[in-house]
Amino acid sequence: MPRLSFTFALTLLSIAACPVQASNPKPEKPVTLTLYTAEGISQAARKAAIEYEKAAGVKLNVTDVPPFNRIPQAAGSNPSRSEPVDIVLTNRNTMDRWVAQGNVDKASRVEVGKSFIAMAVREGAATPDISDMENFRSTLLNALSVAYSDTASGMYLTHWVFPNMKLSKPLKARLVSDQAVGEAVANGDAEVGLQQMSELTHVPGIKVIGLIPDQVQQMTLYSAAAVKGSSHPQETRGFLQYLVSPAARTVIKDGGLIPVH
Structure with a gap:
């Protein structure tokens, strides 16, 4: 009898352990977005990335891209880089070219700062x-x-x-x-x-x-947009919406720009 009780107890323990394992799955790795920014809005972009990561748990890797005449090479799937690009921030003229070339999603474009x-x-x-x-x-x-x-x-x-x-x-x-x-x-x-x-x-x-x-004087308007083919469209939209929200006004001002919204 004691032997049967011991075997039965082991069976109960093994059954009880199954739901515990199922209810504690391995935590998912946070989504990481890659953001290319022109130097003129770089400080604001980096500050915004830090604040958005705190609020939404989405990490952003921010990279400064070369001057305006060479920026278009960075958009989209760039074979010279190991990571795809999700978001770009640049001046209006460059963004207009990217839209015309089909590198970015025109509907996602937002004006950020002057x-x-x-x-x-x-x-x-x-x-x-x-x-x-x-x-x-x-x-x-x-x-x-x-x-x-x-x-x-x-x-x-x-x-x-x-x-x-x-x-x-x-x-x-x-x-x-x-x-x-x-x-x-x-x-x-x-x-x-x-x-x-x-x-x-x-x-x-x-x-x-x-x-x-x-x-x-000359005003430079900076825009942001999602790159076509981003692997994280939902998270990308979330960050773009943040950039035009009241919550982002302070970081845009701290970056030396005048917020558009």
């Missing part, structure tokens, strides 16, 4: 007056060196602003474009730097003194 061109000087340096066109022109003429970027805003300066202000010749020998604008100013390689506010705000060792005058 960025404007600002001037920066080295931390501790005197603050020049750029409050109007006359003072802005004088500041540029008196600067020993002027850094600008090789992106769209830099081309706008060299191809439109400087020529229209009759500064192309006076500044020609003083322009610095072989390194990042903020870095050039911080290192003392350029006395002043001109670039989008969103790209200067977080650079150590410099002081952003303000936006250039409205008469020569």
Whole structure:
């Protein structure tokens, strides 16, 4: 009898263990989205990714992509990279091209933030007056060196602003474009730097003194969209919706942009 009781007890234990195993499946690995971002909205994108991961449990790998003229190579299934791309954030003109090329889902596109061109000087340096066109022109003429970027805003300066202000010749020998604008100013390689506010705000060792005058200002609108063929369409939609929600306004502002929504 004791032997039968022992066998019966083992049977009961084995039956009881089955539901426990079934009710405790191995936790699923969190979804990871790959996001490509232009440098002008990179800081905002990274801050948004951190906050969204806390709220939704979806991890985002954020990668800065090259300047605008080479960004389209990154969209879609890129054979030169090991991971597919789920979301892209870039300026309006580039996004328009991606939509036309069929790389992104047009219906998913959202406008995220506006960025404007600002001037920066080295931390501790005197603050020049750029409050109007006359003072802005004088500041540029008196600067020993002027850094600008090789992106769209830099081309706008060299191809439109400087020529229209009759500064192309006076500044020609003083322009610095072989390194990042903020870095050039911080290192003392350029006395002043001109670039989008969103790209200067977080650079150590410099002081952003303000936006250039409205008469020569250029607004850059940044958009986000889902790449066609994403393996995580639901999670991708969720992040895009977050970018245009009130919850994202603070991180977009902290990134040096003006939220659209």
